[in-house]
Amino acid sequence: MKSTLAFLSYTAAARATGANICCAQLQDALDTKITLPGQSTYNTTENSYWSLQEAxxxxxxxxxxxSPQDVAKAVSIIVGVDGCTFAIKGQGHAPAAGFANIDGGVTFDMTxxxxxxxxHDKxxxxxGAGASWLQVYEYLDPYNLAVAGGRNGLVGVGGLTPGGGISHFSPRVGWACDNVVNFEVVLGDGTLTNANQTSNSDLYRALKGGVNNFGVVTRFDLATFPQGNLSVTKLAHxxxxxxxxxQAxxxxxxAPKFDVDTSLVTVLLYNSTSKAWVISNSAVYTQPVVNPPVFAELAAVPSVSNSSEITSLAAYAKEAATPPLNWLFATATFKPSAKFMLDIFDILNGTLYSFNPEGGIVWSIALEPLPAVLVSHAAKTGGNVLGVSPExxxxYVMLLSALWPNSASNPAVxxxxxxxxxxxxxxxxxxGLLQKFQYINYAAPYQKPLASYGAKNLEFLKxxxxxxxxxxxxxxxxxxxxxxx
Ligand SMILES: Cc1cc2nc3c(=O)[nH]c(=O)nc-3n(C[C@H](O)[C@H](O)[C@H](O)COP(=O)(O)OP(=O)(O)OC[C@H]3O[C@@H](n4cnc5c(N)ncnc54)[C@H](O)[C@@H]3O)c2cc1C
Known part of the structure; x- marks a missing residue:
């Protein structure tokens, strides 16, 4: 009760809304695990979002x-208060406003x-659902083990995995979500339960692509596999x-037989201030092989820079945090055609070249193989709902992203x-080159990735x-x- 009183004195307006009544009740039940505007832990969470729009x-x-029990208790309290809403945050890397934060409601910072x-058998x-991939890789590297997870270390397990998850290892083992053997999850009535191939198997499948539509995942149990160092080549053209x-x-x-150790991201980068396009490639081979033959054609293209190293997964995933900026994502998936990639560039250049908002903007268009072999693994672990099959x-998937400093430009961008x-x-x-699939972790808020899974999968999810x-x-x-x- 003491904390309730403290909370109510925080602001007169606080008494007015369901959300604030709900925060007061949460404080009573969860004490210091609840923080309020102005408190340092509150600010730590707010400053940890990748995009300004979320922060x-x-x-x-x-x-x-x-603990998961805290999450369960919080959900039970929230659903008992009219008008109380909440957001679930992993590592806060989804750029769109409101995906993992919320004005006036309760944010669960799962980190x-x-x-x-x-x-025991490794x-x-x-x-824990709030971990970053870097935490995971740093833990596993000494065991010479890995799991299928994000390529950038600061990205969250919590958001990437239920959205699918493209990993360096995906051609070898499938989407990150296909490698979850069990989800521990808090449901809408506050029940803490598990979903796996034998228990709640429909929920298990739904959580593989269904993102935050079914519960708050509190723990992911991920299949490990032996993994040593990787070969990393960075090429700029x-x-x-x-x-x-x-063409490369x-x-x-x-390739008739896609080399499953291949993890390639080719990026078209455009800076509106310098009006310069450049191509950068991150060509990873998940074996410690110098100059892997699969990249020979790409490496033979005259480059402006070319560096190679054999390194560990954790060392490669370690990245510097970016300064606070506005970001956006949008996506589409295509059948392969080198000729059409030229058209993509022409359209990008034609539409973006002259746009130069105050403070500038950098466009990054990442192109990532989605080979049939990658999506073939899902069937081994009960399937997912992404709606992509070897047939x-x-x-390849396109991720169009942009970063810019000036928030006044947001509507124009x-x-x-x-x-x-x-x-x-x-x-x-x-x-005839457009695939229906829109990768949910790369989609813009105006896109319809869940519908792109197909009517049958969407009905199943509902x-x-x-x-x-x-x-x-x-x-x-x-x-x-x-x-x-
Ligand atoms: C720099 C960068 C690199 C990336 N690299 C990759 C990559 O290699 N492969 C790839 O596939 N994608 C990649 N992505 C996309 C990434 O998968 C998504 O942005 C993902 O949503 C980030 O997860 P998060 O936990 O950091 O984000 P958050 O913003 O915290 O969460 C994203 C969404 O997931 C939900 N969510 C988070 N935690 C939980 C939980 N415990 N239970 C239920 N729902 C939850 C949130 O409510 C939110 O809607 C990258 C993104 C960035 C910005």
Whole structure:
């Protein structure tokens, strides 16, 4: 009661809304695990978002749970208070406003649940849902083990995994979500349960692609595999070399037998201030092989810089934090065609070249192979809901992203960013090169990634939601992210 009184004196306005009544009740039940605006832990969470759009939202209070039971208790309290809403935050790398933070509601900052525990036989790593991939890799490296996770160390296990998750190892073992053997999850009525191949198997499948629509995941149990050092080649090419680079990229994607140790990201970078395009490639081979033959064609293209090293997964995943900036993502998936990649560049250049908001903007268009072999692994572990199958053939995913410092430009950036995506999609569709799949972890808020999984998968997801969350807590009380309706 003392903490309730302290909370109510915090601001007169606090008494008015459901959200603040809810924060007061949460404080009573969870004490110092709840922090309020102005407190240092509250600010730590607010400053930890990757995008300014997320960091600028102001939750009424923030929960930093110490246990899954704290999460369960918090959900039970929240659903009992009319008008109380919440957001779930992992490592805060989804750029769009409201995906993992919330104005006036309660933000669950799951980063306080970041334990890593290896099973006795070392086949399964249990990871607290708030951990970063770097924490996971630093823990596993000394054992010469790895799991399928994000390529950048600061990205969260909590957001990447239920959205699919493209890993360096995905051609070898599948999406990150296909490598989850068990989810520990808090449902909308506050029940703490597990979902795996034998228990709640429908929820298990739904959580592999269904993001935050079913519960708050508190722990991921991930299948490990033996892994030593990687080969990492970084290549930068002048934009005039794009035809040869696109051909080399396409030849890798369409190879009759995709080399499953290949992890390639080819990025078109454009800086509006210098008006310069450059191509950068991160060519990773998941074996300690110098100059792996799979990248020979790419490496033969005259480059402006070329460096190679054999390094550990953790060392490569370690990245410097970026300064606070505005970011956006949008995505599409295509059948391979070097010729169409040239069209993609022409559309990007035609639509983005002259746009130079105050403070400048950097566009980054990442192209990532999605070979049929990658999506073939899902069947071994009960399937997922992403709606991509080996029959779709080899593809590649485009992640269009932008970063810019000046928040006053946000509406203009949002508007202009839609232009190239729409044009590229329309031309790809006309040429029979557009795949229906929109990767949810790369999608813009205006896109429809859950619908892109196909009608059958979407219906399945809605059914699972009705069974496990009949009150629709994760549809209405957790408004952030892509919803099923
Ligand atoms: C620099 C960078 C590198 C990236 N690299 C990769 C990559 O290699 N491969 C790849 O596939 N993707 C990559 N991504 C995309 C990434 O998968 C998504 O941005 C992902 O959402 C980030 O997860 P997070 O926990 O950091 O984000 P958050 O913003 O914290 O969460 C993202 C979403 O997941 C939900 N969520 C988070 N935790 C939980 C939980 N415990 N239970 C239920 N829902 C939860 C949130 O509510 C939110 O809607 C990258 C993104 C960035 C910015």
């Amino acid at each position: 600028n939202l102001q939750p009424g209070c923030i929960l930093r749970p110490s 306080s649940l970041d334990s890593t525990v290896l099973s 086949s399964v790593l249990s990871v 002048d934009i005039s070399q794009r035809k040869a680079v696109f 990229f396409t030849d890798i994607v369409v 779709d053939g080899n593809s 949002d508007q202009i960013s839609r232009e190239p995506v729409a044009k590229i999609e329309s031309q790809a569709r006309a040429k 059914g699972v939601s009705k069974r496990y969350d009949p009150e629709g807590v994760f549809q209405t009380r957790v408004p952030g992210g892509f919803k099923l309706a």
